[in-house]
Amino acid sequence: MPTSAGEPLLRVAGLSSGYGKIGVLRGIDLVVGPNEVVALLGPNGAGKTTLLRAVSGLLPWSGTVQFDGRDLSGAGPREAAKAGLVHVIEGHRIFTQQSVYDNLLLGAYDLPRGERAARVEEALDYFPEIAEKRHERAVALSGGQQQMLAVAQGLVRRPKLLMLDEPSAGLSPVLVDRVFVVVRRLRESGTAVLLVEQLIEKALALANRVYALARGSIVLEANTGEADLPNRLERAYFATARSND
Numbered sequence: 001m002p003t004s005a006g007e008p009l010l011r012v013a014g015l016s017s018g019y020g021k022i023g024v025l026r027g028i029d030l031v032v033g034p035n036e037v038v039a040l041l042g043p044n045g046a047g048k049t050t051l052l053r054a055v056s057g058l059l060p061w062s063g064t065v066q067f068d069g070r071d072l073s074g075a076g077p078r079e080a081a082k083a084g085l086v087h088v089i090e091g092h093r094i095f096t097q098q099s100v101y102d103n104l105l106l107g108a109y110d111l112p113r114g115e116r117a118a119r120v121e122e123a124l125d126y127f128p129e130i131a132e133k134r135h136e137r138a139v140a141l142s143g144g145q146q147q148m149l150a151v152a153q154g155l156v157r158r159p160k161l162l163m164l165d166e167p168s169a170g171l172s173p174v175l176v177d178r179v180f181v182v183v184r185r186l187r188e189s190g191t192a193v194l195l196v197e198q199l200i201e202k203a204l205a206l207a208n209r210v211y212a213l214a215r216g217s218i219v220l221e222a223n224t225g226e227a228d229l230p231n232r233l234e235r236a237y238f239a240t241a242r243s244n245d
C-alpha cells in the first residue's frame with residue numbers, strides 16, 4: 001500500500017506479460033503513490049525490465065494498469081508518455097549524431113512549440129555537465145553523460161512518474177552519485193520515481209518503499225524503514241536461486 005494517503009498514481013494489479021508465447025510476469029501487483037520513490041529490485045532475468053516495458057505500453061499485457069486515474073489498457077508508449085508516465089529504457093538510447101540540445105528537443109516533440117525551449121532548459125538544469133555541452137553532438141559525451149542525457153530526455157516531459165531502468169549501470173562511482181542526487185531532487189520536487197537498480201543499498205537509502213521481483217513474481221514488498229530489510233531481501237533472492245537449481 002502507498003504510504004501517502006489517497007489514490008496511488010500507478011496501480012498495477014494482476015498483470016501478466018512476456019514475449020509472445022514466453023510468459024515472464026505472473027500476477028504482478030504494485031502501486032506507486034504520488035511523490036513516492038519506489039525501488040524495484042531483483043536478480044538478473046527476474047523480469048524487472050519486462051515489467052517496465054509492459055507498464056509503459058512497449059509490451060502487451062493482461063490485467064490492470066491504472067495511471068493517474070486512467071485505465072491504460074491498450075495504451076501505447078506515446079499515450080502513456082502523454083499521460084505523464086515516462087520510461088527511461090535500460091541502456092541509453094539517444095541520437096548520437098544529433099546535438100545534446102536537439103536530443104532534448106526531440107523528447108519534447110509533441111509539446112507546444114513555445115514551451116519546448118523552456119522545458120529543455122529545465123531538464124538541463126539537473127545536469128550541469130551536459131548543459132555545458134549542449135551544442136556538441138551526443139557522440140562526444142562520455143557513456144555516463146549519455147546516460148544522463150537519456151534521463152534528461154525523460155525529464156523534458158515533466159513526468160508525473162519517471163521509471164528508470166538501471167540508470168547507474170556502467171557509470172563511474174562519481175556519476176552514480178550524481179544520478180542518485182537527481183532522483184532525490186525529483187522526489188523533493190514531487191515527481192514519483194520507480195527505480196530499477198542493482199545497487200541495492202543506494203536504492204534502499206533513497207526509496208520510500210521496495211518491491212523485490214524474482215522469476216516473474218513479486219516476492220517481497222516493504223517500507224524501506226522496516227527492520228531487517230537487507231536480510232529479508234537476501235532471503236527472497238536466495239529462495240529463488242535455490243528453486244532455480
Ligand SMILES: Nc1ncnc2c1ncn2[C@@H]1O[C@H](COP(=O)(O)OP(=O)(O)OP(=O)(O)O)[C@@H](O)[C@H]1O
Nearest residue numbers: 019022024042043044045046047048049050051090
Ligand atoms: N526480447 C525478449 N524475448 C524473449 N525473452 C526475453 C526478452 N527479453 C527478456 N526476455 C526474458 O525475460 C526474462 C526477464 O527478463 P528481463 O530483462 O525483464 O529481466 P531483468 O530483471 O530486467 O534482468 P536484468 O537485471 O538482467 O536487467 C528473462 O528470462 C529473459 O531471458
Ligand SMILES: [Mg+2]
Nearest residue numbers: 048049050090
Ligand atoms: Mg533489466
